[in-house]
Amino acid sequence: MMxxxxxxxxxTRLVVGWCPNxxxxxxxxxxxxxxxxxxxxVIAATASAxxxxxxxxxxxxxxxxxxxxxxxxxxxxxxxxxxxxPIVAAVTMxxxxxxxxxxxxxxxxxxxxxxxxxxxxxxxxxxxxxxxPTLMGKIHIGIADGRFAASLAARRDAIVPKGxxxxxxxxxxxxxxxxxxxxxxxxxxxxYTLGDFARLPADAVRTRFGPxxxxxxxxxxxxxxxxxxxxxxxxxxxxxxEFDPTVDRIDQAAFIGRGIANDLIEMLGREGLDCTRLIxxxxxxxxxxxxxxxxxEDRFSVATIVERLRWQLEGWLSGSAPEATPTAGIEWIxxxxxxxxxxxxxxxxxxxERSDADERAxxxxxxxxxxxxxxAVFIAFMRGGRGPSDRVQLVPWGEPIPSSRIEGPWPGRHxxxxxxxxxxxxxxxxxxxxxxxxxxxxxxxRFSGTxxxxxxxxxxxxxxxxxxxxxxxxxxxxDVDAHRRRARCQLLLEDRRALLAFVEGGNWFVEAEYD
Amino acid sequence: VxxxxxxHLPLLGSLVAPGGLQRGTVVGIGGRAGIxxxxxxxxAETLGQGCWGAVVSWPELGAEAALELGVPLDHLALIPEPGxxxxxxxxxxxxxxxxxxxxxxxxxxxxxxxRIAARARERGCVVVVTLFGSTQWPESFDARFVAxxxxxxxxxxxxxxxxxxxxxVEVDGRRVPNKRRTQLVLPPTAGDAAQVPAAAVxxxxxxxxxxxxx
Numbered sequence: 001m002m003x004x005x006x007x008x009x010x011x012t013r014l015v016v017g018w019c020p021n022x023x024x025x026x027x028x029x030x031x032x033x034x035x036x037x038x039x040x041x042v043i044a045a046t047a048s049a050x051x052x053x054x055x056x057x058x059x060x061x062x063x064x065x066x067x068x069x070x071x072x073x074x075x076x077x078x079x080x081x082x083x084x085x086p087i088v089a090a091v092t093m094x095x096x097x098x099x100x101x102x103x104x105x106x107x108x109x110x111x112x113x114x115x116x117x118x119x120x121x122x123x124x125x126x127x128x129x130x131x132x133p134t135l136m137g138k139i140h141i142g143i144a145d146g147r148f149a150a151s152l153a154a155r156r157d158a159i160v161p162k163g164x165x166x167x168x169x170x171x172x173x174x175x176x177x178x179x180x181x182x183x184x185x186x187x188x189x190x191x192y193t194l195g196d197f198a199r200l201p202a203d204a205v206r207t208r209f210g211p212x213x214x215x216x217x218x219x220x221x222x223x224x225x226x227x228x229x230x231x232x233x234x235x236x237x238x239x240x241x242e243f244d245p246t247v248d249r250i251d252q253a254a255f256i257g258r259g260i261a262n263d264l265i266e267m268l269g270r271e272g273l274d275c276t277r278l279i280x281x282x283x284x285x286x287x288x289x290x291x292x293x294x295x296x297e298d299r300f301s302v303a304t305i306v307e308r309l310r311w312q313l314e315g316w317l318s319g320s321a322p323e324a325t326p327t328a329g330i331e332w333i334x335x336x337x338x339x340x341x342x343x344x345x346x347x348x349x350x351x352x353e354r355s356d357a358d359e360r361a362x363x364x365x366x367x368x369x370x371x372x373x374x375x376a377v378f379i380a381f382m383r384g385g386r387g388p389s390d391r392v393q394l395v396p397w398g399e400p401i402p403s404s405r406i407e408g409p410w411p412g413r414h415x416x417x418x419x420x421x422x423x424x425x426x427x428x429x430x431x432x433x434x435x436x437x438x439x440x441x442x443x444x445x446r447f448s449g450t451x452x453x454x455x456x457x458x459x460x461x462x463x464x465x466x467x468x469x470x471x472x473x474x475x476x477x478x479d480v481d482a483h484r485r486r487a488r489c490q491l492l493l494e495d496r497r498a499l500l501a502f503v504e505g506g507n508w509f510v511e512a513e514y515d
Numbered sequence: 516v517x518x519x520x521x522x523h524l525p526l527l528g529s530l531v532a533p534g535g536l537q538r539g540t541v542v543g544i545g546g547r548a549g550i551x552x553x554x555x556x557x558x559a560e561t562l563g564q565g566c567w568g569a570v571v572s573w574p575e576l577g578a579e580a581a582l583e584l585g586v587p588l589d590h591l592a593l594i595p596e597p598g599x600x601x602x603x604x605x606x607x608x609x610x611x612x613x614x615x616x617x618x619x620x621x622x623x624x625x626x627x628x629x630r631i632a633a634r635a636r637e638r639g640c641v642v643v644v645t646l647f648g649s650t651q652w653p654e655s656f657d658a659r660f661v662a663x664x665x666x667x668x669x670x671x672x673x674x675x676x677x678x679x680x681x682x683x684v685e686v687d688g689r690r691v692p693n694k695r696r697t698q699l700v701l702p703p704t705a706g707d708a709a710q711v712p713a714a715a716v717x718x719x720x721x722x723x724x725x726x727x728x729x
Binding site: 355380382419469514 | 550575677
């Protein structure tokens with residue numbers, strides 16, 4: 001049987017640091033009330049403004065009516081990013097991989113640093129220690145399993161114990177999921193809290209609310225929505241640009257950055273992937289290096305990559321942290337797709353345009369899973385490997401298809417076309433040479449004689465008409481352990497069947513048929 | 516996607532009838548060899564156009580070969596071990612996908628075969644029955660493909676590897692006006708449907724002199 005997908009979904013334990021009202025906070029001096037507008041509406045306000053009655057979505061005049069001495073500013077995301085960078089730089093002293101979720105919010109994996117500093121409480125003390133001098137406003141910090149729970153834990157300055165995310169989330173209103181349409185629907189159904197929503201069976205949610213509802217349902221249950229998004233091993237999704245001469249102007253760097261951002265997006269497209277977390281690295285001629293990790297609001301595009309690059313370089317070059325301001329021009333920049341997900345274009349029928357046929361098939365297969373259980377209906381996908389059965393993975397229907405499509409060189413992989421029938425268990429066989437002796441593969445990789453007959457499972461022997469030269473599965477096996485050496489070959493029998501066979505430790509097996 | 520016929524390449528579907536493989540029909544695939552390759556080719560022709568398929572009780576089916584022949588694996592559900600409820604499984608699939616491949620073993624009950632055919636007709640689904648070894652289907656098929664002989668190209672005595680195979684196929688059935696014979700090349704040469712290069716026919720060492728009707 002083909003290998004089953006391993007479904008170890010360890011929830012990632014995360015720290016989230018959150019500066020409330022960050023878009024307004026960056027304009028604030030002292031206790032002056034500030035509101036920030038985007039498209040003519042208030043999107044953020046400082047605490048003092050909110051106390052006077054300023055609220056999100058108000059128009060400028062309405063906000064000023066509530067708070068006559070209000071300072072009204074247009075949103076400046078670049079400024080938000082620049083002002084946030086010293087905070088990120090400070091956290092980087094504790095752990096190298098801090099992700100800027102958005103300006104005003106950072107996230108990192110708690111496990112490594114907590115072990116290093118002696119527990120989560122100790123880590124939080126350290127974190128508050130490094131943050132104090134750089135902070136303009138108050139920062140809230142939370143720890144929980146999963147990204148969604150951790151971001152809500154930050155609002156409460158809470159450490160949610162391991163495995164308790166679902167309980168913690170339960171009393172929050174469904175509007176916290178941030179999906180207006182879904183919220184309205186749930187409220188109409190009488191489901192007001194995340195706990196109410198979490199109690200719905202997952203199958204029903206998928207059928208009724210589609211994949212986005214399913215993802216929100218996972219969030220409500222305290223499951224990490226990005227648990228399967230690990231970077232596939234073996235693929236380097238990196239682009240790099242060298243500057244000669246070096247550049248010290250952001251527009252120059254951004255111009256060339258756009259080129260390699262484009263290359264990265266194209267590279268991802270070829271692999272059928274989208275990038276959700278990006279690392280941008282830059283180094284000056286004096287080997288001063290700045291690396292930042294950015295999370296996409298949705299999925300990165302060329303434009304959003306270039307925007308992040310600008311933010312990062314502006315913060316650095318503008319000298320917002322004098323001791324870290326570079327002393328020379330930038331020599332190179334590098335973009336690394338650090339976390340990827342299967343591209344929406346590839347998840348046919350599951351995102352975007354869904355045809356009637358897709359709807360009908362998805363509903364039917366969901367029903368079938370209900371009838372047979374979770375491990376009976378599968379979708380196959382290709383991954384790396386050498387043997388015909390290694391290369392296919394079956395993913396239970398309804399679970400995300402992993403993004404790892406590992407293109408090796410895979411020396412020793414069987415040649416194309418692939419066999420159309422793969423036996424769940426290889427059949428023991430006997431292959432004899434013209435001299436009547438069992439055929440062997442010699443240390444130099446040749447057969448010990450001329451192949452003559454094959455007998456499968458003790459059945460009567462059939463003449464071998466044609467055969468390929470043997471190919472070795474893995475040369476290391478030949479050197480290290482004589483009993484585990486394995487060689488494959490193709491055999492064409494007198495009855496016109498073409499088979500894929502292998503020999504290991506002197507024993508022959510037939511594993512597949514070309515049919 | 517057509518209401519009455521499944522989309523198809525000019526190959527297997529058009530062998531049945533000029534309009535292609537009709538929805539609501541039951542198709543058999545048998546013969547001494549090539550059942551899996553023929554089935555995968557049929558799946559590739561159909562699912563490439565946005566249709567969905569399912570394969571029931573056939574754990575040996577090679578997914579990689581399917582992919583190489585052009586089957587979109589993300590539109591193909593596999594139910595390798597349906598268990599005792601297999602008929603319910605087939606019923607649920609006939610209701611929801613466009614093409615269901617079934618691998619029965621041994622002899623199938625007449626009433627079961629009729630129920631499957633009736634459901635397929637009602638739902639506009641094509642059911643493909645593979646006839647390996649001793650498998651028997653008690654009803655006549657709307658269309659039946661039988662591979663009569665095969666010949667491999669590319670493999671020699673100690674050199675080369677299997678590259679392509681020539682498959683002589685007979686097509687008959689209730690909905691096939693005239694019994695036909697043809698020779699297919701699988702996998703098709705790149706950029707080509709499974710057309711037979713003229714030179715290949717003479718290379719076949721057990722050519723029975725079939726007329727090429729494709």
